[in-house]
Amino acid sequence: MKNCTIAATVAVLLSTTLAAAVHKRDDVSDKLAQVDTNALVIAAFQWHSDTAAVSAFLDNAAQAIASGQSFDLTGDAQSAFGSETNEKTQKGAIEGFICLDSACDSDISFTGIGAAKIELEGGAFQSVLDQLNEISSAPEGTSALDVANAISIINNGNSTTDGRCAGVLPAIDLYFRSAADVLKRIIPGDTTLDGLTAARPAACNGISALSQVSS
Structure with missing residues (x-):
């Protein structure tokens, strides 16, 4: 019994x-x-465009400083700051598609999206915003060395394991991979977002982190 x-x-x-x-x-x-697949794709490509704008600014500023060329530092930094700020909007939009519950359910999105979410809401991303804001509001006569140091902090943080290169951009890559995964679940075989990654400046060449962009 x-x-x-x-x-x-x-x-x-x-x-x-x-x-x-x-x-x-x-x-x-x-x-x-x-899920509005068109809105998902637009948000992903807009986010990529924002990363490209910031990376272009970092490259141009670094090259100008190194060569002693004149550079519209304030204006271009303000534009880069605007692009970086706009990334928050695209992040929120994509989360609406890949995080179909409050926990970013792993059944919906790639393993590691939770870590990526934390990275993009933590100190590294905020540090990028803060440094871009400081550069854009720097008083006339700010030394090239100070600007170069700010750019280095943006790219590398306080070490080669954080900052935009090793923390923020790999986290964005994971969001894009999750978006591509969701798109395929709705439209089997769709490759529109396959291989989409955040645009890197030259300073990030060869740098990969956030658990090597998770698997």
Whole structure:
């Protein structure tokens, strides 16, 4: 009799678990069906464009400083700051597609998106914003060395394991990979977002981190 009771209990637990799993899959399917794929693609490419604008500024500023050329530092830095700020908008938009619940469910998005989310809401991303803002508001006569130091902090943070190169940009790559994954789940075989990565400045060449852009 005892064995029968245990078997019955196990059967009930299994059926409850399976029912919950089926319900979750159905819930996910319903949410995926509501995704605006055009908006998802636009948000991803706009975010890429923003990273390209910031990276171009960093490259141009570094080259101008190294060669002693004149450079519209304030104006271009303000533009880069605007692009970096706009990345928050694209991040939020893409999260609406890849994080179909509050926890960024791993059943929806790539493993590691939680870590990427933390990276983009933590100190590294904010440091990039702060340094760009400082450069854009730097008083006339600010030394090239000070600007070069600010650019170095943007790219590398306080070491080669954080900053924009090793922390922020690899985190964005994960968002793009998750967006590509969601797009394929809605439109099987779609390759529109395949291989999309955040645009790197020259200073980031060869640098990869955030668990080597997760797997």
